[in-house]
Amino acid sequence: MSDVITASEQAISLENDHGAHNYQPLPVVLAKGEGVFLWDVEGKRYYDFLSAYSAVNQGHCHPRIVKALQEQAETLTLTSRAFYNNVLGLYEKYLTEYFAFDKVLPMNTGVEAVETALKISRKWGYERKGIPENQAKIIVAENNFHGRTTTVVSFSNDENARRNFGPYTPGFIRVPYNDIDALETALTNNPETAAFLVEPIQGEAGVFTPAEDYLSKVASLCKKHQVLLIADEIQTGIARTGSLLAVCGNCTCEGHCERQSTYIRPDILILGKALSGGFLPVSAVLADDPIMSVIQPGQHGSTFGGNPLGAKVAMAALEVIKDERLAQNARLLGHIFRTRMQRIVEKSPLVQEVRGKGLLNAIVIHSPSSSSVAWNICLALRDNGLLAKPTHGNIIRFAPPLVMTEEQLLECCDIIESTILNFQVQQKNEIDGQ
Numbered sequence: 264m265s266d267v268i269t270a271s272e273q274a275i276s277l278e279n280d281h282g283a284h285n286y287q288p289l290p291v292v293l294a295k296g297e298g299v300f301l302w303d304v305e306g307k308r309y310y311d312f313l314s315a316y317s318a319v320n321q322g323h324c325h326p327r328i329v330k331a332l333q334e335q336a337e338t339l340t341l342t343s344r345a346f347y348n349n350v351l352g353l354y355e356k357y358l359t360e361y362f363a364f365d366k367v368l369p370m371n372t373g374v375e376a377v378e379t380a381l382k383i384s385r386k387w388g389y390e391r392k393g394i395p396e397n398q399a400k401i402i403v404a405e406n407n408f409h410g411r412t413t414t415v416v417s418f419s420n421d422e423n424a425r426r427n428f429g430p431y432t433p434g435f436i437r438v439p440y441n442d443i444d445a446l447e448t449a450l451t452n453n454p455e456t457a458a459f460l461v462e463p464i465q466g467e468a469g470v471f472t473p474a475e476d477y478l479s480k481v482a483s484l485c486k487k488h489q490v491l492l493i494a495d496e497i498q499t500g501i502a503r504t505g506s507l508l509a510v511c512g513n514c515t516c517e518g519h520c521e522r523q524s525t526y527i528r529p530d531i532l533i534l535g536k537a538l539s540g541g542f543l544p545v546s547a548v549l550a551d552d553p554i555m556s557v558i559q560p561g562q563h564g565s566t567f568g569g570n571p572l573g574a575k576v577a578m579a580a581l582e583v584i585k586d587e588r589l590a591q592n593a594r595l596l597g598h599i600f601r602t603r604m605q606r607i608v609e610k611s612p613l614v615q616e617v618r619g620k621g622l623l624n625a626i627v628i629h630s631p632s633s634s635s636v637a638w639n640i641c642l643a644l645r646d647n648g649l650l651a652k653p654t655h656g657n658i659i660r661f662a663p664p665l666v667m668t669e670e671q672l673l674e675c676c677d678i679i680e681s682t683i684l685n686f687q688v689q690q691k692n693e694i695d696g697q
C-alpha cells in the first residue's frame with residue numbers, strides 16, 4: 264500500500280479498520296486547507312463551516328502563524344517547566360495584558376484547562392473562602408459541554424458522554440441554563456459552593472444564547488454569594504461571537520478589552536481552541552492574583568503546558584485576531600448570515616429557527632432530533648461544496664473561519680438556501696413516489 268492516500272474510500276476504511284470508533288465523521292476526506300477553504304483528496308474544494316469547532320477562527324494555515332511555528336520549531340520546542348525558557352514569560356505577559364488578568368496558567372487541551380479551573384476553584388474555596396475540608400461544591404449548567412475527562416463527564420447530562428464511565432466525581436450541582444432563579448436557589452442552599460462554571464453561549468448543546476441580562480445577573484449573584492464565576496470561552500472566545508470574548512457583550516474593541524459597560528468579568532477565564540489558530544493544542548486559565556496564588560509549586564502542571572512552540576503560535580494567533588479585526592468581521596457577517604437564514608425559515612417548513620451570535624450560529628431543522636434529516640442535509644451541503652455538521656440530531660451549527668469576506672459569505676448563504684430548498688423538493692418527491 265502506498266503511503267499517500269489519494270482516494271476517500273481508502274482513507275475512510277483505514278480509519279475504520281485501525282482507529283477507535285469514537286467519532287462518526289461526515290464522509291469527506293480532507294487533504295488541504297487555506298483560509299476559509301478545505302480540499303478533499305480528490306481535489307474538490309469546500310467552504311469550511313465548522314472551523315474545527317471554532318479552533319480555526321483565523322482560517323486554515325494562516326501564513327503568519329505558520330511562520331511563527333516554523334521559526335520556533337527550528338529553535339526550541341519543549342523544555343518542560345523544570346527550567347525557564349525565553350518565550351513563556353513573553354507569552355504570559357502578552358496574554359494577561361491582552362485579556363486583562365493578573366496571571367495565566369498555561370495548559371494544552373481545552374478540557375485540561377477546565378480541570379485546572381475546577382482545581383483552582385476548589386483550592387480557593389478551602390483556603391480563601393473557608394469551605395470545610397472536602398465539602399466544596401461547584402455549580403454547572405444543564406446541557407453543558409466542557410470536555411471529556413472523567414470529572415468533566417461526571418457533571419454532564421449527556422447520557423452518551425456519561426454512561427458506563429462511572430463512578431463519577433462528586434461535588435457538582437446542575438442547574439438549568441439561562442435560569443437565574445434556579446442558580447440563586449442552588450447558591451442559597453449550598454453555602455459551601457466554590458464556583459459556578461458556565462459557557463456564555465452553549466455551543467455543543469446547539470448554540471443556545473441566554474437572555475441578554477443572564478450573565479450580568481449571574482455575575483452579581485456569584486459576587487453576593489462569594490462564589491467564583493468561571494467562564495468557559497473555549498468555543499465562544501477569541502472573536503467567534505463578534506467580540507473578543509462572549510462575556511464582552513457588545514463591546515467591539517479588538518484585542519485588549521476596554522472594559523465597556525457590557526463586559527461581564529469572570530473570576531476565571533478558560534480559553535483553548537482558537538488560541539492557537541488550530542495549529543497545536545494550546546489552552547489557558549486566566550485569573551487575578553488572589554485566586555491564582557492558591558496554586559504553588561508542585562500542585563498542578565503539565566509537561567507540554569507553556570511550551571515555547573505553543574506560546575509563539577498563540578501569540579501569532581492572537582495578533583492575527585487583532586490586526587485583521589476578526590471580531591468586527593464576525594459581528595458584521597453574523598448579522599448578514601442570520602438575516603439570510605431567517606429568509607429560509609420563512610420560505611421553508613424544514614427550517615424552524617436560526618439563532619446565534621457573531622459567526623457562531625445554528626439552524627434548527629423541523630424534524631425529531633432522532634431523525635437523520637439534518638445529517639442528510641449536511642451530506643447535500645457537502646455535495647454542494649460546504650462542510651457543516653449536525654449537533655444534537657436536528658441542529659446544524661454554522662461556524663466558518665472569521666477571515667471570510669462578505670462576498671464569500673453571501674455565496675455560502677446561496678449554497679445553504681438552494682440546498683435546503685432542493686432537499687425539501689426531493690423529500691417531497693420521495694414521499695409522493697412511495
Ligand SMILES: *Cc1c(COP(=O)(O)O)cnc(C)c1O
Pocket residue numbers: 316372373374375377408409410411462466467495496497498499535536
Ligand atoms: C471544545 C470544548 C472543550 C474541550 O476542549 P478540548 O480541547 O476538546 O479538550 C471544553 N469546553 C468547550 C465549551 C468546548 O467547546
